[in-house]
Amino acid sequence: MKQYFLAALLLVFGASLSAQLNDNPFKQLDNELPTPNVYRNAAGAPGYMYWQQRADYEMDIRLDDEQQRVYGTETITYFNQSPDALEYLWVQLDQNVRALDSDTYSTSTNQMGEQMSLAQLSRLEPTFDGGFKIDYVKNDDGQDMTYHIQKTMMRIELDEPLQPEESIEFDIKYWYNINNRMTDGGGRSGSEYFEEDDNYLYTIAQFYPRMAVYNDVDGWQNKQFLGRGEFTLTFGNYDVKITVPADHLVAATGTLQNEGDVLTREQRRRLELARAAREQPVVVATQEEAIEREKTKVKQEKTWHFVAENVRDFGFATSRKFIWDAMGVEQEDGSVVMAMSMYPKEGNPLWERFSTKAVAHTLRWYSHYTFSYPYPVAWSINAADIGMEYPMICFNFGRTEADGTYSDRTKYGMISVIIHEVGHNYFPMIVNSDERQWTWMDEGLNTFLQFLAEQQWERDYPSRRGPADKIVDYMKGDKQYISPIMTNSESIWQFGNNAYGKPATALNILRETVMGREQFDYAFKTYANRWKFKHPAPADLFRTMEDASAIDLDWFWRGWFFTTNHVDIALANVQEFRVNTMNPTVENQRARQQQQEQPRNISSIRNEEEIISTFDETDTTIVDFYSTYDPLEATVIDKQEFQRYLSTLTEAEKNVLNADKYYYELTFQNVGGLVMPLVLEFTFADGTTEVLRIPAEIWRMGTEEITKVFPFEQEVVGIVLDPFIETADTDTSNNYYPSRNTASRFDLYQRQQREGENAMQRDARANGTEQSGSRR
Template structure:
């Protein structure tokens, strides 16, 4: 019987409480402190969001030699990895990432997405139903220790485990060798981030070599080994280290790479070396190391001779490079506050992109470094490179972007801004996650969302009229208004997200913008965000570290916002439900009696009485005067001497302040708001007065803490109000703006008659191309 009693009590508790809040309560849930949802602080990560006194992370150094076979589009490589166990844990095995294996024919990534038979299907779609028979992915030919002895290993799709003959103890290091090769893929066929693109017009290739070598997985204090499989979407969790890389390529190729070129005298002509020296002194216009004319000549050549380019990079988490004989190469120095030396902003691009990239690319790189450095830390690396490769992907010091002109050299405005935007975005990834090294495999938004946010700030500083895709709050509202079965919280693994771009990029970035512009203010937010970047530069932060740092550095309670914006699928929809207008009763009969009389008549208006008088109906009380007594002519609203005397006695009891209030003719408004969407926000009210003037007033989000569904707020105003609108600057991502007005302000939604149009290449826009028309084109 006692056990049953305990069971009933326990069931009652869990039925009525969640984190100390009653389940069906209308208050408290959204303002519960966030600590219960975060990892406990430790000696590795403090409650303030900073690295702890015993924070540690592993290190992996690489020495790699690779040869690019331009005839067969194959890459062959050999690497020596030196791995440092800085953890307090003994390790019996190591995990390495083989990301290129995601393209192997038997990889699960081909199988786990739903498919269907459509009325119209391409050959590729039909062929995919029969599986894949390509020879893509790594071919591992050797795994050996420093003495050349074979090591035991097993490959599980995109992960490789090496079993150690001897436990790697804390503080120890191990070196081992891996030989491998793989066939680079045609990116248009494989959808891969790295690979090659073929240009049939001149018979040449552009190679983007990424994810190209077996590399160490992250072993961390909060997870242990991150050996979650790479499926093609959730990107990378990587370890910092130093790289010494040699790439052997056709002698007429130009190579761009992570790191600094070590053997310029061996691979560049004397003229190219002179141009490179000149570029390091130029801050205004890029200097062309390889000109367009030279690139066109290179396209015509072709050789069996080779050159070996040597690059070194320190304290980077990855390494990527590009190679082609098609490249124009230009460069200029970037003036970064806080650095006495100047990193080089550079671009590599073929003639197909010349019209856009020659004008914009390198300057966009330099602008991005300058702006991101202002909001985070001074850019620490020696170079930052933009490569036009008809895609968008990022690696330390180098990124691959798109933005080509039409054959006649013209382009639309959308193509131009698309190219500038992707350059800013991908170069910006140098900061998130290449420096502030979050785990992309788990938390895509910490990489893409934070980067998209600073991209938005960078675009703003590039051009005041920049056509932003992501960042302004109103642009994310349509996504947040979707049916709930199409939404996931931002704190969702990337493979499980339906609206990937809106969720991990746009919504995450917009949340930071709302914090900066609306919740915290620019000064507090900018300091806290910069503090996060400084704390976690070249380290492995988690979402907990970001959330805690923002609060720790600002003294702003953000738990309610973080809980709602990042952990739920609630949307913002605050409605103005009712407005009541009040005037203060002055007690002055000369003022109040006429008002009361008008109100009495209004309240007693009767359509039948009105029509009776219009028809000339004879009333009995008017025909027979004996029916007319004292009350027939009595006016209860007549201002009498007695009433005036009573008013004088009343005012004599008032203070000067009270008398002034009675004489100010103030307007009082009581507004009822409801939280329709569920996500609490400040209530930002724009008052428009009868005289046409306006005023904006902000009520903090804490107004909702005692009732998260409905609140009533009273206001005193000098002027009479003509209209009330909430969120006038569209800064809270309110999904239904129709209920933001009192009185309601209905505007017609316009629609158009259109003719269907065909598609275009990536980076090229629909619609008119005024530049082409101005040049005499169609």
């Protein structure tokens, strides 16, 4: 019976110990991360046998401006550089997300309201006939290949496996209807119709069948595209010919090969001036020219020819409405990149003033924190209600009012989206993470760098994400609707906060509070350079940041990326202690001061006022030794005994005694579950302050409550935990000693004097003037 009891006790103890280990925030991430191997090593770098596939494309694309269609043929050359024989190939058909039978429609949830518009009702079922129409898939001998379309993926079956170090070439012919982004449910690409001048602006992407990634982590990355998780793509070379109306201007991934065929002599001259410009953009195609093209639409067509090397994707934009400006950006390695913008007149004067400069600014600062931009051009294209990125080109929102004015929200929103989308050239276009699986690896890292670049643009730039205090409301919210960062892109609650805001904040906290700027910047640049033009996974980032800094960050990754815990650390108790010096002069003086500081009782106060004289004051014969004895007066004997005591002490003990310091015992409670460093600001009696930073490892031996003693030369009169709001503490009311009453905050919003009126318009009205920047 005793043996059974002992066995049961051991089981209970083992289960308890296991639970403690699993709940321990300082448990290493070994079980959560994949085992290092010859492809990805334990340091977070590509292993000595790392490999990745390659896919080259030759394309002929025609955009039908009358029918709003894309027609295309492409030749894909796929290189199997893996150690595996491939029985079939997977190709992405992302346009099929708009097909009438798309899972995006069938798996979306919705409900009826008491009152619904016809437009709302129309969105309950698909009406736009989107998706690829595949005419054929043929091998290099012109023979039909067997293929099967599974929603947004297409499997091409091979007659025999594609062996390592072999390549295969095949052709696909297809077409699809271009969605109107403004009326067909939005989207990352499509058309925008301008009724005023009867013209279209096209931002075209995901316009061709694209090879899926095959790698050492997942094999084929063939997760279905449901609209939110973005794209996982293979690097390769592109040779693309794009046929559009002859009066269109085209911007695209890559370098234009036939300037003489598609640009006027004057446009070519201006472009040469732009290549030499460094401070101010040069207008290559003017607003006046764009307005003239809007009026005199032509039926003829032109073909623009672009070539791009070592890119993972291709996008383009085309319209007769485009204005074009450009300037050169000289990088630290001496190379010159062309920063360029195309936009309709509806974007001016905002776009001509800020867009290309924002592109140049982004390249400078992202390169500073990572690596020199390796491509020849970076485009910013204006499109309403969109922000989306592709190699060397991105589509960005930002339009002015009809009078050319704009709100501060529009201005900063436009600058921020340009920085963000141009920044995506680095993550994931070059540091090529798996967006379909891990949105945060490109969006979160990019949002963090966006914050750094924004702060270099303007002091106190109104950044929406990055600083710790901006993520507090999300992290303290209802955990039922919060997902760990390490969640698949299609299954995330609160997508923006989860994939953009929280990881960006986490990196900023790492940089400012946990690692320090110097160590973080070195480690982050190491990660970026190790994985540029490669396919990193989360473990590669986690391991590299530790490997390059010698800082154990497993506790941080676990808490911030694998859980939904939040930060709420309370300064629960403060006690002051003084060393008993045994010096009668010092100790008696302290005791006297403490007596004087004690509150007087009500009887003593009233007796002092009401008793005219006491008995000993009227009859002095009762006064004796104890009537005048002061027990707190140091005698000669007291001082002699103190000297004898000193003779028994070591020099070290005498130093402690003579220092006569104040000791403060602080107790901290971890209310939110997320361990963090302790940042403490102490205010002393003379008004000076001192900030101490305690690493998070202080929580190793007690994750719920810890106590630490702080010695000081002076008396402490105030303590603040997290004084610079840098840890994302969700409840700062318990961060003060002495405690403070924190009033509830509320904001008062002034009603605008006119409906929709912005500050520029109000100022002009107040001064009786017109805005000089109005569109012509």
